[in-house]
Amino acid sequence: MYRGRLTRDLAIWVDKGMIPSATAEALLKELDSRKSSFSVGGVLMIIAAVLIAASILLLVAANWQDIPRLTKVFGIILLIWIFYLSAALAFSRGADRFGAALLVLGAASFGGAIALIGQLYHLSGDTLDAMLLWFAMTVASAAAFRSAALTVFAGFLAFVVFGTYLEQYEAEWRGIYAFWPPVAGLVLAVLAQWSGAERSRHLIYILLLSWCVWLYSLRADLAVALLFVVVGMLAFLAVALPQSPVSALARRRGASPAFYSFVLTSLGLGLLHFHWTEGGELALLALLTIGTTLLALSLEGRDNGAVRYLAYVIFAAEVLYLSFVTINSMLGTSAFFLLAGLVVAALAFVVVKLEKLFARKDGEVAR
Template sequence: MDGWPFWKRLYQRQINRDLDLWVTKGWVTQQNAEAIRRSLESEDGGSRLPLVLSLLGAALLGLAALSFVAANWAEMPKLLRLLILFVSLGAAYGAAIWLYLKKHTGFAEAALLLAALLFGANIMLIAQMYHLASDYTGGLFAWSLGALALAWAAKSRAVLAGSFVLLFIWTGTASLDAGISPHWTYIPAWAAATLLGFRLQWTPSYHLSLLSFFGWLLMGLEGFGNYHWDSGNLLFFGLAIALTVWLKGRLGGALGLRMGRVAEAYGAIVTGILLFALQLDALDFTSEMSWRLVLLAFGAFNVALLFFCVMRRAFTMTGLAGFGALLALTVLPAILTSGETNYLDMTTGMGGILYFAFAIWLIFLGTQSASRFLVNLGFTAFAAEAFYIYAETLGTLLDTALFFALGGILLIAGSWALNRWRKRMLAETGKGEAQ
């Protein structure tokens, strides 16, 4: 499998678990399973280290070129400046082509990454040379698109990773400095980078895609206030998106797509964070029609995803009941809101009950679907809620010393009990995999 040693080790662990399950079910013979394991172990994971170092070296070369040119920029004639810029860029492209022809793919990717960095340096320095408008956002946009076009042309994973970073810096500059929020122009470029990650079937790109998307959404929250959305509107809008990502990940996993598990993990984490936030403060809602239409549209789309998940047998009745409840909770404010302003106060204990139910459901969902991640996430959510309730209730009634002493005892006892329960559930998960 192509990739860096860290991702390779994760892949090997996953394939070992899958092979045990496939052998038990009779899909793969024990002899074939051992042959697959030997083929994975025979690949020299350490040989990837020079490639990683070459990528880091390319980045340092790009920074060195920038520093050298910037330090001597004023003394150079304009023609020499242009010559240095274009020759260095052409040399990087030439080196990449030569390395590809020699089948040194990893080092060719390092050369391409260097070319992408030099392309950005050329944009910035030429703009400075000809006293063009100091539009950093526009320069970053051109740099990002150039890097993305190069990633598509060369099918380069290293340049694709750089493109995700550059695109996120671009949208961050537009959102926070230029005040363009939400920065909708980012979405088509992000989608193009995500699509290339799908085509390359590169797992790190899935993480970069989802992290950058949720980061963009977080930076754009303030801008949604321009649509007269209040705190409650924003939270349930985010909850609808997180549930969509979770269901799409669940469906993708059922279809055998590698992206499925990654998307499900991020969707579950963000859903848990937003549900926890429900109990932190009373929420205000405005009955803005745009928000209600968006929320209902997401609700309809999630119902369709839920239907396809059922058709693909992506979860049991426990999963269906839980996702149905989450879907109902998500669209309920859009149905109930009326008048100018509405309030939702979950701080009086209802939010805690809801979150405990969510945590326990996650544990059972993970047990039934043989997902250790969901089991561990459920226990983490349960422990976080228990600690929050302790801090909010007993913390206000006890003095500092007694608060910490009792808290330490409860944490030790609670961690011991939770760990025993967690091990029991993980054991059940292992049995589910073996059946």
């Protein structure tokens, strides 16, 4: 997505004579040379690794009864070593994409080995412990090889662990296991920083949002929904306001921090609609929702496309929702829309003035 936009912008700048075509080509080559840049070949290599892993498992399953027990154990262990040593050899020769695919095969084989040995020797423990061991070894492997592919694989395993916990304990709160998503998120954040897998941070945000949804499902409490709104909005302001001390650091991570904090705020506002369903409470909630979208647009609407489109969707959804919900009467609904329109107009006026003020200050700093 970013490369496409950059390519279009460079073409416009070249046509206008702002930069020579050689510079544009050099910029695109530099972008493509980055490890985090998208590569069709790399994606196809990972898909091939997943398909080969599936074929190996099916081949073993088809001849399961005819394979001696020790052969099964030594075979799967040998397979793991072959994949990891081959990956190390591939990295040493500069075949990074092939090495990443081999690492994925090795990690998948390790998960199969856990299940195989547990089944053959009837080892004590449960599925959750096995998944935690698989996640831990994948994280260790990703750290040892500084592999972005294994970091992403570990991110998906974090979801598997969380899903296993919910299934095993019937989505109830059970001690320290209930804190798995934030703990896994912290581990993955450190691992992503170490391996350079910036895109894997999306998995961390989604995992934490899933945890928030589960927390709300435990009690469906109004206070939890309000907490999501407050925490999400504070986080959004912290990363979006130029005066915030963490704004510069957050912007180095791209659009994700502002977008996902706004998602958390929107999640809380959406859940509040199940509690405040009529009268003054609904009117207040509607104004709060519309005001939140306008604030998000004023702070991040220009530079953050994800926040901008999400704000559009929420604004439209809120207006449609209010159209189908009568606030005391049709006259009351009309009055509400009139009041909301006046508030939006006033906010637009304030935003325009603030933008001019910020632009003037930026110009003075630049001089």
